[in-house]
Amino acid sequence: MIALGIESSCDETAVALVGSDRRILAHSVLSQTTDHQPYGGVVPEIAARSHLTHLAPLIESTLKQANLSLDQVGLVAATAGPGLIGGLIVGLTMAKAIALGKNKPFIAVNHLEAHALTVRLTDNVSFPYLLLLVSGGHCQLILVTAVGKYTCLATTLDDALGEAFDKVAKMLGLGFPGGPAVEKAAMKSHIRLHKNQPVHHFNLPRPMVGRVELNFSFSGLKTAVYQQASALAPAGSHLPESVIEDLASAFQQAAIDCVIDRVKRALLLLGYRNIRPTALVAAGGVAANQALRQALSGLAYHHDVNFIVPPVRLCTDNAAMIAWAGLELYETGRRDDMLVVPRPRWPLDPNFSLNYADATDI
Numbered sequence: 001m002i003a004l005g006i007e008s009s010c011d012e013t014a015v016a017l018v019g020s021d022r023r024i025l026a027h028s029v030l031s032q033t034t035d036h037q038p039y040g041g042v043v044p045e046i047a048a049r050s051h052l053t054h055l056a057p058l059i060e061s062t063l064k065q066a067n068l069s070l071d072q073v074g075l076v077a078a079t080a081g082p083g084l085i086g087g088l089i090v091g092l093t094m095a096k097a098i099a100l101g102k103n104k105p106f107i108a109v110n111h112l113e114a115h116a117l118t119v120r121l122t123d124n125v126s127f128p129y130l131l132l133l134v135s136g137g138h139c140q141l142i143l144v145t146a147v148g149k150y151t152c153l154a155t156t157l158d159d160a161l162g163e164a165f166d167k168v169a170k171m172l173g174l175g176f177p178g179g180p181a182v183e184k185a186a187m188k189s190h191i192r193l194h195k196n197q198p199v200h201h202f203n204l205p206r207p208m209v210g211r212v213e214l215n216f217s218f219s220g221l222k223t224a225v226y227q228q229a230s231a232l233a234p235a236g237s238h239l240p241e242s243v244i245e246d247l248a249s250a251f252q253q254a255a256i257d258c259v260i261d262r263v264k265r266a267l268l269l270l271g272y273r274n275i276r277p278t279a280l281v282a283a284g285g286v287a288a289n290q291a292l293r294q295a296l297s298g299l300a301y302h303h304d305v306n307f308i309v310p311p312v313r314l315c316t317d318n319a320a321m322i323a324w325a326g327l328e329l330y331e332t333g334r335r336d337d338m339l340v341v342p343r344p345r346w347p348l349d350p351n352f353s354l355n356y357a358d359a360t361d362i
């Protein structure tokens with residue numbers, strides 16, 4: 001069966017056609033980065049209007065790419081949340097219209113579930129696995145036990161990891177989107193370090209490191225970057241490029257240290273509970289970060305667990321993951337009707353509460 005996937009929850013309009021044999025037949029992502037750049041972040045109304053303009057032609061061109069017609073599509077899947085309401089309405093209404101007009105099954109997909117299941121599309125990973133979901137809006141550790149069965153072990157108490165990258169990039173004048181810009185700046189600092197050229201050292205905090213509680217926190221780290229940057233560049237003045245790069249590198253390293261400490265603790269907790277994950281999996285936009293991937297890979301090696309991360313184009317928002325989640329849900333018997341409404345908030349594990357994250361039994 002071939003699924004048509006539609007993603008419009010944030011600032012990417014994406015359409016994909018994926019087969020149940022795990023083949024991605026076509027895959028289009030239209031980023032709105034330049035539309036939002038002047039504002040330094042995603043403007044919901046601009047995003048919704050842009051989805052409305054671009055979605056229909058993108059569906060047409062994606063079908064053309066795969067040399068398929070809508071009649072050959074077996075099911076239609078669209079993101080129904082969590083995300084920005086305007087964009088969700090656009091994608092969901094389009095998917096419903098196609099499903100209704102062509103008499104195809106329709107599946108309303110949770111965007112986080114789609115990120116969580118991507119490694120089953122790319123690497124056919126079997127359950128259970130430990131998922132680190134790190135994106136612009138989310139920072140969670142989730143035990144994925146089956147399609148539809150997600151146990152949240154940790155979340156962020158304040159900023160999501162991608163949000164912290166974006167805000168630090170803004171503070172340092174590195175632009176939007178921040179994650180790739182911080183990574184690029186940090187890389188330049190690394191190159192200087194390896195060439196034995198001068199590098200500024202910054203002492204930044206590692207919030208939550210060593211804590212029994214599994215949760216993440218990044219706002220203290222972000223504030224520390226702000227304080228150190230302001231101390232070096234009083235109002236109105238600019239930081240030298242090399243200082244910006246070194247501060248970006250120090251932030252990235254501190255953030256990675258925090259993540260590694262939390263993931264390590266989650267692996268220990270699962271071991272204590274006699275749960276042996278088949279893999280440690282990373283997903284979401286921040287999983288595109290090469291330094292984070294390397295650190296996670298090292299951690300997994302030490303814990304004798306496979307580390308699996310989808311290719312970068314499938315880590316950041318895309319519709320192949322929506323189509324694939326649609327297929328997996330369809331297999332479990334899920335069918336949605338035309339009454340489905342978008343859900344700006346849609347937790348993967350509704351039973352999760354911050355108290356539950358107290359991993360005090362290890």
Ligand code: KG4
Binds near residue numbers: 134138162183285288
């Ligand atoms: O999953 P995603 O595409 O959209 C959301 O659902 O949020 O993630 C976007 C986030 C942004 O915060 C972006 O700055 C971050 O992922 N990101 C990165 C990198 N590439 C994207 N963060 C760090 N390093 C990167 N290379």
Ligand code: ZN
Binds near residue numbers: 111135316317
């Ligand atoms: Zn996402």
